[in-house]
Amino acid sequence: MDLYAYVQQAAARFKQLPSSQPVRVIANYDADGIAAAALLLKALQREGRTCAVSVIGQLSTEVITSFQHEPYGTYFFLDLGANMLTPLTTHLLGKHLFIFDHHYFDKALSQEADAVHVNPYLCGMDGTKDISASGVTYLFACCLNSSNRDLSVLGLVGALGDAQEAHGFQGMNQDILQDAVDLGLIEVKEGIRLFGARTKPLYKVLSQCTNPYLPSITGNERAALSFLEELHIPARDSNGFRWLHQLQREELQRLFDGLLLRKAGGIETTEKLFGPLYLLPRQKIDTPLHDAREFATLLNACGKTNKSSLALGASLGDAACLDKAMTLLSSYHREITSALRWFYEQRGKAVIEQETYVLIRAETTIRDSLIGVITSLLSKSNLYPEGTVLIGLSQTLSGEIKVSCRISGDSERGPDLRRLMHDTITLTGGHGGGHPIAAGAVIPQEKEELFITTLIDRLQKQLLEEHI
Numbered sequence: 001m002d003l004y005a006y007v008q009q010a011a012a013r014f015k016q017l018p019s020s021q022p023v024r025v026i027a028n029y030d031a032d033g034i035a036a037a038a039l040l041l042k043a044l045q046r047e048g049r050t051c052a053v054s055v056i057g058q059l060s061t062e063v064i065t066s067f068q069h070e071p072y073g074t075y076f077f078l079d080l081g082a083n084m085l086t087p088l089t090t091h092l093l094g095k096h097l098f099i100f101d102h103h104y105f106d107k108a109l110s111q112e113a114d115a116v117h118v119n120p121y122l123c124g125m126d127g128t129k130d131i132s133a134s135g136v137t138y139l140f141a142c143c144l145n146s147s148n149r150d151l152s153v154l155g156l157v158g159a160l161g162d163a164q165e166a167h168g169f170q171g172m173n174q175d176i177l178q179d180a181v182d183l184g185l186i187e188v189k190e191g192i193r194l195f196g197a198r199t200k201p202l203y204k205v206l207s208q209c210t211n212p213y214l215p216s217i218t219g220n221e222r223a224a225l226s227f228l229e230e231l232h233i234p235a236r237d238s239n240g241f242r243w244l245h246q247l248q249r250e251e252l253q254r255l256f257d258g259l260l261l262r263k264a265g266g267i268e269t270t271e272k273l274f275g276p277l278y279l280l281p282r283q284k285i286d287t288p289l290h291d292a293r294e295f296a297t298l299l300n301a302c303g304k305t306n307k308s309s310l311a312l313g314a315s316l317g318d319a320a321c322l323d324k325a326m327t328l329l330s331s332y333h334r335e336i337t338s339a340l341r342w343f344y345e346q347r348g349k350a351v352i353e354q355e356t357y358v359l360i361r362a363e364t365t366i367r368d369s370l371i372g373v374i375t376s377l378l379s380k381s382n383l384y385p386e387g388t389v390l391i392g393l394s395q396t397l398s399g400e401i402k403v404s405c406r407i408s409g410d411s412e413r414g415p416d417l418r419r420l421m422h423d424t425i426t427l428t429g430g431h432g433g434g435h436p437i438a439a440g441a442v443i444p445q446e447k448e449e450l451f452i453t454t455l456i457d458r459l460q461k462q463l464l465e466e467h468i
């Protein structure tokens with residue numbers, strides 16, 4: 001069965017359910033989960049259905065059992081649930097479940113369960129690159145009604161949030177992009193991929209640039225200004241500070257070369273700095289929503305700071321929500337910048353760098369919802385050789401340890417992190433999951449040391465196996 005067949009089956013099943021009942025939507029708190037929720041909300045609204053949405057960080061057994069006594073008969077789980085299929089179906093017996101996910105799963109659904117699981121891994125697709133949860137939700141929405149093709153942008157925003165784009169989309173994401181382009185909702189343009197270029201002057205863009213991290217410029221406006229001066233690019237003209245799009249062609253070239261030198265990261269950085277931009281012509285040019293990548297970051301910023309309702313509102317066109325979300329985005333960037341600065345200061349101290357792995361022990365310095373963002377940024381920063389495993393640890397408010405694992409670089413090379421995480425938590429307790437190149441877990445605090453030694457031990461064994 002291909003993915004369309006799964007989605008069609010889900011839509012047919014959904015249409016059979018009584019339409020008077022409200023629907024419950026549970027989504028993951030990142031850009032993909034929130035984009036999927038916004039998309040589904042809109043599609044269900046068009047069907048005349050009401051729904052109640054919750055955006056959550058982890059789907060644990062406790063969370064699942066808390067749904068048992070809710071007065072809802074139909075549940076959608078977006079961007080989560082694939083590794084909790086058994087607890088979902090056993091604890092929510094009698095409810096209709098729709099699980100739209102793109103994470104790996106161990107055990108398929110049992111035949112008799114009243115649940116539908118749609119996942120690219122069910123049909124041999126790559127859940128890390130071919131389609132995200134918001135993409136799956138988009139396909140479902142189109143099955144409900146083909147007029148939902150106008151929601152294609154949200155399907156891509158989620159994919160961008162999950163770093164599924166690498167100089168273009170692949171797989172089903174490519175088809176979703178085509179839908180958006182056909183409807184005139186997205187324009188693809190080549191350009192310098194600097195975050196925030198549409199919403200602030202160039203010197204601010206540089207000083208707030210976290211991806212790539214610019215040593216000694218990120219986090220320092222004065223350094224950004226003198227960097228521009230060195231490159232003979234005037235930071236301001238008679239109208240005030242200049243913006244990236246106001247630069248002349250030669251100035252752009254000098255900026256590009258200057259950034260490359262500064263990064264000293266080699267050829268790969270060139271490719272990363274220059275590439276396709278996904279612009280949304282119907283969104284105001286001076287908002288993050290104009291650039292699909294920044295749209296994704298806005299959703300992430302809201303999700304990771306417990307303000308998902310702002311993200312949902314902004315996605316669905318609410319101006320007041322967008323306004324508040326933008327303020328939140330600025331403080332989110334400040335938080336990331338200071339976390340990165342901490343990281344650079346701590347190399348050789350709380351950041352332990354070995355040949356095959358890097359251990360980032362943030363404790364309470366980096367909030368648990370951001371540790372994944374930080375390890376992701378570092379994994380894409382060219383700081384470590386391709387294949388190096390980055391392990392970030394941070395303490396949660398409830399005193400547990402959140403772990404985020406990423407592989408440095410863009411390739412699929414390196415150990416299988418999902419397996420690594422799974423094998424480790426079997427010994428230490430806790431729960432987790434993910435993909436071969438990105439995985440996470442939450443473990444009891446008293447098991448932190450055991451977790452680290454076990455994980456590293458397993459990692460070395462996996463690497464040895466690969467070399468035999």
Ligand SMILES: [Mn+2]
Binds near residue numbers: 032033079132162
């Ligand atoms: Mn996702």
